[in-house]
Amino acid sequence: MGVLLSLPVVHIYLHCSIPRRANSQALDRRCPHDTNLSGAYHSTRRHAPWKQRASVSVWNGNVQAVLGVYMAYPSWRESLPWILVFAFTAFGFVLNRAFAVPRTLRHLPMVPVLPTLWSYTCGDVEDVRINKLVLPFAQRGEPAVLVYMMGQWMVHILDCKVARDVCTDLDAFPKEVPPDGNLLWRLIGHDSVPTVNGAQWKRLSKLVRDALERNLPIDQFSFLARRMFQQMGEGGVFRWDDLAVRYTLDVIGTSTLGHDFDALRNPESPLVKRYSEVMEMISNPMYLVLPILERLFPRTKTIQAIDELAEVFQDILKLKRQSPGNDVMTYMLENTETTDEELRSNMVALFIAGHDSSAGALSSLCYFLAMYPQIQQRARSEVLVALAAHATAEPTLAALRAMPFLQACIRESLRANTPILELVPRKAMRDTVLHSANGKTMHVVAGTLMVVNIHAVHLREEYWVRAAEFDPDRFMEHDVAQWMSFGLGPRQCPARNFATYELRTVGAMLLAKWEWTLPEDSPHRAHIRKCVLAVCVVPSEGPYLDFKGGCEEPED
Numbered sequence: 001m002g003v004l005l006s007l008p009v010v011h012i013y014l015h016c017s018i019p020r021r022a023n024s025q026a027l028d029r030r031c032p033h034d035t036n037l038s039g040a041y042h043s044t045r046r047h048a049p050w051k052q053r054a055s056v057s058v059w060n061g062n063v064q065a066v067l068g069v070y071m072a073y074p075s076w077r078e079s080l081p082w083i084l085v086f087a088f089t090a091f092g093f094v095l096n097r098a099f100a101v102p103r104t105l106r107h108l109p110m111v112p113v114l115p116t117l118w119s120y121t122c123g124d125v126e127d128v129r130i131n132k133l134v135l136p137f138a139q140r141g142e143p144a145v146l147v148y149m150m151g152q153w154m155v156h157i158l159d160c161k162v163a164r165d166v167c168t169d170l171d172a173f174p175k176e177v178p179p180d181g182n183l184l185w186r187l188i189g190h191d192s193v194p195t196v197n198g199a200q201w202k203r204l205s206k207l208v209r210d211a212l213e214r215n216l217p218i219d220q221f222s223f224l225a226r227r228m229f230q231q232m233g234e235g236g237v238f239r240w241d242d243l244a245v246r247y248t249l250d251v252i253g254t255s256t257l258g259h260d261f262d263a264l265r266n267p268e269s270p271l272v273k274r275y276s277e278v279m280e281m282i283s284n285p286m287y288l289v290l291p292i293l294e295r296l297f298p299r300t301k302t303i304q305a306i307d308e309l310a311e312v313f314q315d316i317l318k319l320k321r322q323s324p325g326n327d328v329m330t331y332m333l334e335n336t337e338t339t340d341e342e343l344r345s346n347m348v349a350l351f352i353a354g355h356d357s358s359a360g361a362l363s364s365l366c367y368f369l370a371m372y373p374q375i376q377q378r379a380r381s382e383v384l385v386a387l388a389a390h391a392t393a394e395p396t397l398a399a400l401r402a403m404p405f406l407q408a409c410i411r412e413s414l415r416a417n418t419p420i421l422e423l424v425p426r427k428a429m430r431d432t433v434l435h436s437a438n439g440k441t442m443h444v445v446a447g448t449l450m451v452v453n454i455h456a457v458h459l460r461e462e463y464w465v466r467a468a469e470f471d472p473d474r475f476m477e478h479d480v481a482q483w484m485s486f487g488l489g490p491r492q493c494p495a496r497n498f499a500t501y502e503l504r505t506v507g508a509m510l511l512a513k514w515e516w517t518l519p520e521d522s523p524h525r526a527h528i529r530k531c532v533l534a535v536c537v538v539p540s541e542g543p544y545l546d547f548k549g550g551c552e553e554p555e556d
């Protein structure tokens with residue numbers, strides 16, 4: 001590709017320089033001895049040999065031809081076009097090396113690299129890029145497509161069966177171990193459930209699952225929803241993505257880390273601000289596209305901020321040891337086989353994996369209910385009936401289980417706007433043949449990186465009737481196998497129960513207390529605008545929602 005890019009340039013220079021070359025030869029013929037011009041040439045050759053040595057050391061190979069050309073010309077002006085030709089060709093080779101599709105993957109369809117780079121240059125958020133460049137392949141029935149991402153070519157899986165097969169066989173397709181320079185993993189650490197494989201993953205995964213299953217803190221979800229309602233007073237227009245972030249931050253803080261960030265009442269809390277800043281620094285798109293930049297231009301300020309934040313988590317862990325509570329970290333600390341680094345690493349992993357994803361999910365749910373008032377009203381009626389039937393003002397587990405339509409709304413909003421668009425890459429450990437749901441076969445060689453593209457599977461029309469529409473009823477009848485917001489197989493989200501009950505509790509309480517709409521002039525009316533938050537893509541800069549019908553909440 002790089003060579004192709006440089007060809008027109010080479011072509012132009014060849015055309016421009018050939019007559020000049022003829023001229024210079026004619027000049028040489030006319031002036032066989034030193035003329036001013038040829039004298040200048042000779043003196044350059046004789047007195048500036050470093051020029052030649054510099055060329056050799058810079059390009060280190062394939063330079064003899066250029067030196068020959070360089071020496072054959074009577075002045076630097078004459079040889080400049082050739083130097084440029086060489087430079088562009090060399091640049092072309094470098095680009096070619098960087099972007100060439102590996103031979104073993106060339107049988108697969110691919111998203112062309114130029115539009116991909118252009119999309120990054122334009123600052124498109126990942127969902128927009130997938131819609132533009134990847135989704136057309138899914139709609140055409142392809143099981144997979146090659147995409148250039150994070151500095152290399154990866155196979156994006158677009159088919160639900162291939163996705164399931166890849167995610168189920170952990171030995172054949174383990175998670176790709178993140179490179180050392182990756183700053184998100186510097187913060188999380190290399191010993192956490194999402195990053196490890198094999199026996200360590202089995203041990204840590206059991207630890208996390210057992211701790212998460214020990215307590216489903218519905219009371220805590222309700223308590224914090226009431227705290228949020230206090231902030232909302234008697235209603236009005238609120239920037240909903242911000243409230244959702246603060247609510248989920250307090251949920252994850254109190255129920256998993258046993259630490260109250262108090263983000264709902266104190267949005268300016270230093271830890272909350274520091275966390276947001278670090279996440280923003282980590283998500284620099286240039287470094288996400290070209291991870292090699294981490295080595296070429298290390299981000300020392302970001303690294304320092306990350307290390308300071310990691311220290312804060314370390315301190316929270318120390319405090320937790322001294323004063324245990326009723327939270328996931330306390331349960332994990334009971335296990336004496338876990339090392340300090342594993343505990344710290346998993347604490348940060350639970351925080352990051354659990355916070356931004358839930359914030360995005362809550363934000364999307366309320367956005368869709370605002371966009372479709374009839375669906376909101378239907379969900380509200382169901383909630384009020386269920387609460388009355390269970391004689392409770394706030395949701396209990398039994399009452400929440402009697403709200404299937406609310407659950408369908410949550411699943412449909414996670415389908416249409418899934419916060420985690422792509423799973424962590426899996427690496428094929430051996431040559432494999434995979435079969436898609438529509439009967440196609442796909443050969444994959446050992447070493448190939450494979451990414452399940454949830455967003456594309458969730459919008460594939462072969463799987464979903466009118467995929468672009470928000471229609472919770474598609475989840476009322478039965479479970480839909482193509483739905484994969486929490487991942488697939490043994491490594492699917494261990495907190496999916498926690499997360500859905502959090503959404504069900506706060507969703508039910510919102511519906512019971514408020515009615516909300518999207519203001520007419522909202523920029524989110526045509527479609528929801530999003531941004532990248534750590535590992536998720538979530539609604540951004542609103543949507544501002546207009547809440548009505550609230551009444552004063554008593555203080556905590």
Ligand code: HEM
Nearest residue numbers: 193194353354357358361423424485486487491493495499
């Ligand atoms: C709506 C909210 C959430 C969504 C959509 C979500 C989604 C996901 C997905 C798709 C994965 C699989 C990643 C992969 O296979 O590459 C995952 C894994 C994980 N999630 Fe969640 N998640 C949510 C909430 C949470 C919460 C609240 C926590 C913690 C309290 C959490 C902790 C984890 C962990 C530890 C893993 C790694 C599992 C493993 O690799 O074995 N998630 N999540």
